[in-house]
Amino acid sequence: MKKNQPPKWIIRLIEWYCHPDYAKEIVGDLQELFFKWKSEKGPFRATLLYAFNALLFARRYNNRFLQNSARSNRVMMIRNYFFVSVRVLMKNKVTSAINILGLSLGLLGFTYIAIFIAREQSFDQHHQDHEDVYRLVLGPLDQNVGTYAITGAAMAPSVHREYPGIRSFARFRRFPSLVSIGDQMFYENEFYFTDSSVFDVFTHKFLEGNAKEALKEPNSLVITESSALKIFGSSKNILGKTLTIDNQLNYVVTGVIDDVENNSHFKYDYLASIASIPTHHNEPLRTYQMTSWYAHYFYTFFRLEKNVDPVQLDQQIRDAAKYHSDPDDYELYGTNMGLFLQPLAEIHLDPLRGEIKPQGNKDTLSILGVIAIVILALGTFNYTNLTTAQSIKRSKEVGLRKTLGAAKAQLIHQFIIESVLITLVSLGIAISIVQLTLPYFNTHFNSQLAIWTIETLPILAFVFVCSLAAGLVGGMYPAFIISSYKPTAIFRGIQKSRKGISFRKLIVLAQFAISMILISSTIIIYQQVAFMKNTELGIDTEQIMVIPTNGNSSIISKFELLKDRLEQLPEVSNATIAELTPGDSFGGIIARFEGMDKNRSFPTTGVSFDYMKTFGLKLLAGRDFDVTITSDSIERAIINETLANQLGWSPDEAIGKKYDFGGDNVTPGRVIGVMEDYHFNSLKSPIFPIVLTIRPAFFDKISIRLAGGNVVDGVEKVKEIWKSQYPNWPFEYYFADDHFYKEYEAEQKFGGLIFSFSLMALVIGSFGLLGIVLIDTRHRLKEICIRKTLGAGISSILKVLSAEYLKIIAAGIVISIPLSALFARNWLQEFAYQMKSYTWIILSAPFIVVLVALVTVIVLSINASKVNPVEILRDE
Amino acid sequence: MKRTTLGEFEELMLLLVAYLGDEAYGVSVYKELVKETGRALNISAVHVALNRLDEKGLVSSKYGGISAERGGRRKKYYSLTTAGKTILSETFELRKRLYQRISFS
16 A cells, blocks of 8 residues: 555655644645545646645745744854844944955956956867867977977878878868958958868858768858858858859858857858869969978868877877878978877967967966965955954954853854855955956957856856855954953953954065065066067068958059059058068978078068068168069078078178079079068067068068058058059058057956956055054054143154054065066066066065055054044043 | 734635634645635645634644544644634624625615
């Protein structure tokens, strides 16, 4: 008859939560009903009803934990602690506000950093089985570490063929292209050629089309949803439509995919099939870039089979170049071309040379992580400090509680509950502020942080736990101090327990030292950026417009005409076309100079005539390329001073030395000029050897130097000429200096972040000081008044009051200076060129903090010293 | 003394407890209530109401006999207290008085 009984566990549940007075009645009644239901509705529904009704019985009146009887004393006490906490908060409005504001600020910084770090660590993990996806990268064999992100197109297929364990691969060749339909045209920078197996490597949802087939055929194109919306105004029914590429190719849309997630290390809007390359208009692309093991233009990703050990595979492919490439070439580059596998998820925080776009930085994250903890600790210390300082005020309450039988543990509970309460209120405020300021933060730092998403839930939980922990830790010390007071001592009036003072001093000291360190770090970062921006580069980037041609021969072939027309304008002084503009990264080209017994790779860039003039480069010896000397186009080189020195020549000696482009002994030329050194890239890297040579095959970017005066007019005029000469090509340009300064974006952002946090730390520190001085002067009011009655003036009282704090501040300076210097040295190490002297910054930055502190102390002390002694001393 | 007021549901409860007399306990009140009013109610609502009436001193309770179908648990019987009877008749008087003043033409 067991089946006839209602479920046992429900009965037990009821008996557990119900007060025994009620449980019997409830279980009895329910059981009676159970039989009624069973006969009416069957056993299953009866059980359901039984369980449902059992739940409904969970009410306050019969809950044995909330019962209003002797047993729930604990609950009552917790309620009481809560009310007392609220009352104390309300009573001391100023200190509560300081506490809550300080903690809120601390938690604000902490929350921001937590979501920032979590976001940075989330990159590229949205792909299915992302842990099986690796990027193929290059590195020197002897260093045993991948250093270069860009690989050759020939590598992936042969590695895939020869080594088991690779499920599929995807090569990406970025090729900015002009996409047009009808009279609409867009320069699309995120245009890539890729393999048809790309969707096995990177997970995408197909809104239209089929992942397996989409990129099989030549001239097929998969576009993202937002590109579809941009071009067609809709993401539906566009399969089979034709888009014109670079005004001469017709690609058919074969798929529409969801947009690339923002937390991806690179983004593509258009994916064209790699099978389209053989008919592409760009010759280098369809020839050696596709076939040579040693031409590096592609990003390569592998998805490994599930059971493959990536470490082992990484070892196996290491020297693949030896077996799969031309032996002569291997001889030349082999040791620099080790193959390495880099896990997809690590790319963003462990970027290599040649990344598509700027990535994150592990060091920045660790610095921010430390700051997060420090800032939270500052806020928490404030609380600890103020509460301890105020403890004397509450000693009577403690005495009374103790006399009435409160155990020490209970008092500790009470104070900890109080601090946790304050922490939670602060957390609420902090989260609200994050919510409100996030849009500004995102615009300013060009980030896409979000707070209420599924991904951030664990972070929020983490922040919550951390703030609870902070509340516990912050409340612990005062709780122990306060609860250790002896009632007899308290009521007798012996309460000048100066215990805790040294601890409090220590906290204020720590706060100031940290503020000082952060502020001098901020100044150092800003100064270094300013130094790099203000340093003469040796190459002139101002007032130079750059118009990319993206390798379109129909633009390049008519450049001479454009140049002639432009240079007739009074607004234009020079125009040139070249492979690179300042800030771009150099590629190496094999060459042999006179006296070398072996070919070597030299950073080389293809330029045209007037390149030096346009960019204001200065000659040390020899001459510039001359359009009237026909031989100047045949393997003639202008080198920089660094290269001349490396080759052991003085500038004058270098002129006329043999130069063989490609090292192939075909039409070898000569060095015709030596330039002064200049910074082509940011001051993070040292000046490297540079070879300029005239190479029409490399022509890519048109640079136009505007003559001083009105830039806006100049741009307008250039646009008119462009439009009349290239009606089918959009007029898109950027300024060379903007482009160059992008190299400093990361430092500027970092500086901005550190600046925000040092402000926070300073404010928290000042709040802390404010609170402490406030309480301290209150305690010392009688002393002040006695001094006044005995004839002390305001200035001497000021001296007495602030002496203690001056000592703390001085100690803060002493501590902060070496630590700031340590930061400065380490941080500046990654720059090849550092600002001259930062000693003055480190020595003077603390005084900003000192100023704030002094103002706080002095204002409060003056206030205190103004009191009328009669009022205070009346009852003595 | 503060006058105790009765809610509609409480009034029903009192009436049912009075009507059921010696047989007034949770389930019987519940069954009767469902039968008479046809309302969809939960047994817990009845318990809450009876408890509140007990707190207000309008009903009193005592444990009664054991029955097998309750798994050996005793019933808790409710009966009206004097205060309960008074308030019930006061409420009834008030209703009657007001009702008689209405002229349904």
